[in-house]
Amino acid sequence: MAASCFVCGKAKAVGNQISHSHRVSKRFFKPNLQTVRALVEGQPRRVRVCTRCIRSGKVQKAI
Secondary structure, eight states: OOSBOTTTOOBOEEEEEEOTTOOEEEEEEOOOEEEEEEEETTEEEEEEEEHHHHHHTOSOBOO
8 A cells, every 4th residue: 555645645755864963864754644434536435645635624534
């Protein structure tokens, strides 16, 4: 299962982890994805959606 939002396409981002001595290593920023039963083309379907899309109302939840 892909680690990206079904609605907006937000995926993991790459950055640097910097220690106190300023040594640098790569790290990932992962989106907060939740599995939700949502209406997709009128049919209920389980999709992974970021919490920002859920909160802003971009997802129509299936009952």
